[in-house]
Amino acid sequence: MSSYPYPMLDKPSMIWSRQTDKSKDIKVHEWIETAGEAEPNWEDYDVTILGVPLSKSSISTSAASENPEAMRQAWKAFSTYNLDEEIDLAQLKAIDLGNVKQHVTNIEYTHQQIQDAMVAMRTNHPHTLPISMGGDHSITAMLVKGWKQAHPNENIGILQLDTHFDLRDPKLIGPANGTPIRNLIESETIQGNHVHNIGLHGFFNAKELKDFADKAGLHYTTMKQARKKGISNAINYALHQLEEEVDTIYLTVDMDVLDIVHGPAAPAATPGGMYSEELFEAVQIAGQHIKVKAMDIVCLDPRKDVGEQSVKSAVHTMLSFLTGYCKR
Amino acid sequence: MSSYPYPMLDKPSMIWSRQTDKSKDIKVHEWIETAGEAEPNWEDYDVTILGVPLSKSSISTSAASENPEAMRQAWKAFSTYNLDEEIDLAQLKAIDLGNVKQHVTNIEYTHQQIQDAMVAMRTNHPHTLPISMGGDHSITAMLVKGWKQAHPNENIGILQLDTHFDLRDPKLIGPANGTPIRNLIESETIQGNHVHNIGLHGFFNAKELKDFADKAGLHYTTMKQARKKGISNAINYALHQLEEEVDTIYLTVDMDVLDIVHGPAAPAATPGGMYSEELFEAVQIAGQHIKVKAMDIVCLDPRKDVGEQSVKSAVHTMLSFLTGYCKR
Amino acid sequence: MSSYPYPMLDKPSMIWSRQTDKSKDIKVHEWIETAGEAEPNWEDYDVTILGVPLSKSSISTSAASENPEAMRQAWKAFSTYNLDEEIDLAQLKAIDLGNVKQHVTNIEYTHQQIQDAMVAMRTNHPHTLPISMGGDHSITAMLVKGWKQAHPNENIGILQLDTHFDLRDPKLIGPANGTPIRNLIESETIQGNHVHNIGLHGFFNAKELKDFADKAGLHYTTMKQARKKGISNAINYALHQLEEEVDTIYLTVDMDVLDIVHGPAAPAATPGGMYSEELFEAVQIAGQHIKVKAMDIVCLDPRKDVGEQSVKSAVHTMLSFLTGYCKR
Amino acid sequence: MSSYPYPMLDKPSMIWSRQTDKSKDIKVHEWIETAGEAEPNWEDYDVTILGVPLSKSSISTSAASENPEAMRQAWKAFSTYNLDEEIDLAQLKAIDLGNVKQHVTNIEYTHQQIQDAMVAMRTNHPHTLPISMGGDHSITAMLVKGWKQAHPNENIGILQLDTHFDLRDPKLIGPANGTPIRNLIESETIQGNHVHNIGLHGFFNAKELKDFADKAGLHYTTMKQARKKGISNAINYALHQLEEEVDTIYLTVDMDVLDIVHGPAAPAATPGGMYSEELFEAVQIAGQHIKVKAMDIVCLDPRKDVGEQSVKSAVHTMLSFLTGYCKR
Amino acid sequence: MSSYPYPMLDKPSMIWSRQTDKSKDIKVHEWIETAGEAEPNWEDYDVTILGVPLSKSSISTSAASENPEAMRQAWKAFSTYNLDEEIDLAQLKAIDLGNVKQHVTNIEYTHQQIQDAMVAMRTNHPHTLPISMGGDHSITAMLVKGWKQAHPNENIGILQLDTHFDLRDPKLIGPANGTPIRNLIESETIQGNHVHNIGLHGFFNAKELKDFADKAGLHYTTMKQARKKGISNAINYALHQLEEEVDTIYLTVDMDVLDIVHGPAAPAATPGGMYSEELFEAVQIAGQHIKVKAMDIVCLDPRKDVGEQSVKSAVHTMLSFLTGYCKR
Amino acid sequence: MSSYPYPMLDKPSMIWSRQTDKSKDIKVHEWIETAGEAEPNWEDYDVTILGVPLSKSSISTSAASENPEAMRQAWKAFSTYNLDEEIDLAQLKAIDLGNVKQHVTNIEYTHQQIQDAMVAMRTNHPHTLPISMGGDHSITAMLVKGWKQAHPNENIGILQLDTHFDLRDPKLIGPANGTPIRNLIESETIQGNHVHNIGLHGFFNAKELKDFADKAGLHYTTMKQARKKGISNAINYALHQLEEEVDTIYLTVDMDVLDIVHGPAAPAATPGGMYSEELFEAVQIAGQHIKVKAMDIVCLDPRKDVGEQSVKSAVHTMLSFLTGYCKR
Ligand SMILES: [Ca+2]
Ligand SMILES: [Ca+2]
Ligand SMILES: [Ca+2]
Ligand SMILES: [Ca+2]
């Protein structure tokens, strides 16, 4: 595999075989190209998709490591044409780079590979929009650190859709999936007041994490507040707030923001959360914003799915985000 | 089985055994009679129910063939009394005619039997309301052709609840479940502008099908539009539009119009769709309209169900439609 | 087990082992204490939780008997802190008393134990708020009879969230899970006009039960009516109505009030029901009302659950009720 | 339902509808007739099949109550012709009598109905072979008591295939499913030394029950012993032993005798048990024995099944037994 | 897709992406090559693998159409090295040709494509060993007809591992999955006495089919007989018998020959069948025989599988057969 | 938790609450005591049970981390009395020490805790028999290293029941679950010729691992060989061979040695493996051998189980081993 452009990446485990020569009215698996032996001509591409199959860093056992492959399997069922918006995503050129290499027993090493992968993408083809498919939420800290390393002068904001603050202390449990936001703040990659979390609800965050959030100046809109004002208003409000302060907004979608009924595959799924149509609307609005320059989708364990409900929603989330991107 | 009235039908595989002599406060399985050896006195009946267990004609493998039997098993859990509307369906006399005979390897033959069954019903007892339980969506083309054959002078309109246009080209794949509306238009059974589809959304229809729809003059209200204006308004709007132009409105409910969370058993279920309460409201309104003279429920594969969520919703859909019918 | 205070109770089958000495930012299983060998000092406690693992009295076979243990297992995933309301339930002192003893073959005997358990609680520590985890709905009749026995001069009202009236005739089927409200009325434990049921819908109640309800003066708000006026308005209306007439309002939550998609584990779950967020809002409002003095959660069969969707919702229902209680 | 012959029976809930006039090469559901309104001419029949849907008497919650209906559904997949033995069961005339009426809350009452049903069968048509489909193992005590009541002078032996002794004390838990053999011994319906149990193994019987067995003179062959000598030898040995001493051998098959892999639906299924082919061989041999005059199949909870593995095995067990019967 | 060598084939839907350059100690998915754009140099290859995803021809609804893809996914978990026999399958060069094109609604057309595919393989590269992954058993008739068309002077024998005779009448149900052996006999492709079926058992074949078999001179060894004499003896006996009379032995493995516990995914799985280790032994012996020149594996519906038990067994069956082939 | 004796251990998460005062005829959960606040009097104990919930070290994602808790839940269904052998395990005094502390992101740290736990047990109470419940197979290397650290002069042999050699190279993937035997050999904890593996079969070991095994002098008996000579003979042969050479035999049971049908929960389960009754026989014989001084059970992922088939087999394996131990 000597000629493959990124040493920290594995090629996708399988390649969809195109059955037709059609260039329009195609399915998503016919649209997203797959990185092969030779280095792509990066200038041709608008969007790069990266698998980050790490979930050993999860507090409770998770097979979110299998999500990138599951999403690749599931996107075969989607067309590129979005009827609601009359937009064909095939106007974008997209490539699947494969997966970040995983060490079986050394999480720190894997985390470094993830950061390196983002640095490489931002260095080699900074004009492409990077979409990452987790893995658990620990990867967001590494991906944002990679962005910061590549763009040290940028102020980075985080728009987080999540049931949780993710402010647990990495000193106690290492860079696990409950810690990425705190990790980013404490490493001074971002500022606390450049984070806006939407979707918090219920009995799933300790009081001390809320206190930390308040002290750090985090912004957050609970699920109840978001529903009251309307999801689109909540997102627009957050984007307006962040755009004043930062150069880049990184959108991170923890699939456990969905109600347990709408996203059963998130290991920490709970009742009382967001509905999938609300999530699609939220990310489409975010995708439309000029400063939103990267996104990831995390914490979806396909083994816990019911049918393919959650994996299909994850793919739809990615495509809705790109629909917004096309509308810029 | 010589005396059974319809040569193209099999008797229901089993007959619910009545345990009581009650004539009110009964369950649906005690209310719907079952066709037996002797020909019924058709004048007594208001509603005929027909199973159409064909899903070999599906693009992807489907066991929608098992839906008629699954609905019959499930309706035992329903009373005839609708508390919301204070209406007792038992005021209607209903009979289950059994299933259209299926050929194991000759789909064309089976399709002809389906058409013949509708012709027979319209000829022998045109006063009864025919409800068909699919099977996949290919059967709708045959049922409507049967109606047209029996009533050649009628203009037939289609009110379709579906995630899909069903406008794929039968020349390429035969009369499969992605083709019924195109099949009906191209065979000049109906006119394109006599179709109104409600529920289209997301990434599940190719651009070329939308172009075909627009060219053929089809009407459609996407899920997003329907939610914005309210489901009842969307349905009423479609009914008003059709009633101007046609003599008969045929209501066809593709269960994949439901969100994947509400109707997991539809082989093509997707996130972002209709909720079951919205569907029940929609069909009740349609059932109330004087020109709606037939309905079918298609594309539900009970093997994909979660518990009996989807099958129970299919039965409820049928009963909500009949509730509307009682309110005429 | 000689020293355990209640002869009609079994100790909980297992005791969560506390791993920390933390007294705040704890999980629910670290907060709720477990009754042990010695009699607790009742004055310290605000809330008592009782398991009532009886479902032999169900009309259709149910493993709701396993619900108390399932809820105990599931509450480990919840924190005591409610972020939406900024309330920490740990301000209340709560104890799990274990389960009412069950006879393997004598339901009448078990029913008596249930009534005795309520009498004992109301006699020994009437200041605590009793929460009961069923079991099927037959237990509500016994628990309310126990309350009446302990407080013979009180007028007791029932706020029932249910898809069903529960007015079937105990003379025909004994004190089964379809009968508790009728049982309470006919035994003159309560008056018919002191019941308010919210959540009735669809084809799941016989006409004769509605007639009985109307004759007995029961109040009810169907699901459709509740949605139209808003769940919080419906609940507040019911509470206002009851508070005029009764001394104590007993809140009983039949989990089948949830839509089958939101509460798949209720044996009688149906489409068209309440959503979990609506249920949480409803019980929180009830918990806030000064006259609501007891609650139970019934008819949840964990074996029918999808993941832990329903059991988690049951725990959330209990915690939302207690959130309201804290806001008094 | 006035004319139905047995007041303690419900008709089968549904009747298979015959689709052909064939009298040979038929399926089991076309062969077994169903009791209807009129009294059958008993002399025509060789075999009567009775459903006993009682499992409220189970120590742990069980839906074995659903087994009779599940077996009826499953036998549609079986032909009457046994290729291994070149025997067609259709040479016997068989009738399904329906189910013993169940009281929702009074187990004692239901137990009496079960006993009465056996008395009625032995009185009205003693020449037929009664096969009972449980239900849990408590029913065996009632069925055998019914036999004794009808034939007071007979010595009855029990050939029991079971992982358990079923010698728990009815004084402690009532006539539950762990007690039937002790119940029969203590009520002097049978003698302890007229019982032979095959299939005991592992860690699933308390020492005190073995002591009781030894004291009562019970015979038993553990699974390990049975495998060592061969299942057919073990069964033949047990039959020879019993035939010396008793007039009638009652065969009771507790499906938990199967290894958990072969019979996953038995609530108490364990590893280390019998394989299905061994069970079929065992019951065929028993069926061939002139003194084996009744059989039952108990403790199979279809909700716990994997696919239909266990229910199909239960039907096969019944048919293998009848194959033996034909070979007499 | 103009340059792809076989017009009646679709390329495999996906291609495993090799992650290493290793040529030994590889996994099966690294070993089996995949047909691409250019025509392979057929002389290099020893084994060709063909997917035949047809199951519309099944009597009961089946998703055996998904088996070829499921086997391709599953063989990633197997190494080429067989430790039991110390044989590395990688000594053979194998290529996956993809799938026979499927018509959505015309089974006759698809059947012709299947026959054509076999003709093409036997014409273009008759030195390769063809292995076909069904689909249902109807395909065997087409594949053997294709062989006969390519080799009209050969006498073809069938070694069939099956619970069923597959002798139902194609005149009644068309060339469905219950008919292939009769189809081949009646079309004079083979002679009845050149068939040997091993694995028949239980209540799953009508008497008239046995009569047909006896009249046609078919050989068969029931499961019971095979176990008594030992599986390897039974297979060797059948091979010896056939080798006398025929030029080519075609091995067809209907996965429903497995006990329902060992092969839960076969739609017609039954208790009392073959164990997987017995099946592996049987096919390895067959693979070793010089006259066995083709094999297929049919009637496995992956949607019915438990975990991947059956699909893994199907892959193991193919590899065990090839192990035998290496030992020639 | 200051007074808990082992700093590297967490207390069991829950404690079974004894409902009776019985000291005989008890269930396993009443027999095995649970370590609490105070240090036990070690002299009283014969057997110590340790949970090692580590599976982050697995090559493919595994929730074997949940096995210790699953076994604790499941052993409630077992009695201490083994009827087959007429032995009551309650004659041994056993204590559950809880679980080795797990770091969320640092596997190396956790591995050290595991080794330390074994050292502590061998130092503080070397007379007790240590049984460890994994976790994945990587833990065996750490446990044996701990033994060696505590007993540096002992020669340690390994009796391994496994489908795999576990000889992959730790230099490539770290101390993962495919490496423990090689890890132990290369670290000179044990000698290659002091290992005997029983159960290897099929296509699940690379040729290079067999070559390594042969070079290192490992002994192994394939599944096929073991079945041919009889499992008990194979085990006895291995024990005799090892007893000549070593002081201590460590028994390690990888649950994937079971056939996929008998042990579906092993992540690497395959067809063609051992049956559960064979495994129970094997470990009972090993338990009886004087030099077998420790055992572990690994690689069982309860989330993959079918019912509780595999977890129950794991508990039975532990109890069968202890049965042998009692027979010394
Ligand atoms: Ca998160
Ligand atoms: Ca989260
Ligand atoms: Ca559709
Ligand atoms: Ca459609």
Ligand SMILES: [Ca+2]
């Ligand atoms: Ca209810």
Ligand SMILES: [Ca+2]
């Ligand atoms: Ca109720």
Ligand SMILES: [Ca+2]
């Ligand atoms: Ca038993």
Ligand SMILES: [Ca+2]
């Ligand atoms: Ca028993």
Ligand SMILES: [Ca+2]
């Ligand atoms: Ca076949």
Ligand SMILES: [Ca+2]
């Ligand atoms: Ca077959």
Ligand SMILES: [Ca+2]
């Ligand atoms: Ca291993």
Ligand SMILES: [Ca+2]
């Ligand atoms: Ca292994």
